[in-house]
Amino acid sequence: MKWTAISCVLALLSIPAWAGVDLSGKWSGSINLTNAEGNTNLEDVYMVLKTSGNEVTGTAGPDRDRQWPIVNGRLEGTKITFETKDPDNGHLWKVQLLYTEKRLKGEAWSEVEGRKTGGKLDLTRQPE
Secondary structure, three states: HHHHHHHHHHHHOOOOOOOOOOOEEEEEEEEEEOOOOOOEEEEEEEEEEEEOOOOOEEEOOOOOOEEEEEEEEEEEOOEEEEEEEEEOOEEEEEEEEEEEOOOEEEEEEEEEOOEEEEEEEEEEEEEE
């Protein structure tokens, strides 16, 4: 009996805290973007995420109308990583987000000719 109780407790402890959290949906927020020249401005961000197991697909971009496909999307625990390419200028953006307290926070960056542009992201889920 004692080993059964201990086994149950250990099994519950091995379930990640994020189990059951579905990050699929529409997310919006902002990026505090610093360009290669050092200028900083706040810009809008909008994402439509689809998670299936540890795969992340969907789109991301500056607004609902300008969305770019997510590629190489991964979900590991509460961390999402993916890439997306701006079709206007061909810049590849790398994104890392962490789900915490009902928000996605992290950073996105692009490197062109050795010059990095990027910033901190803060997104909240939008109602369906």
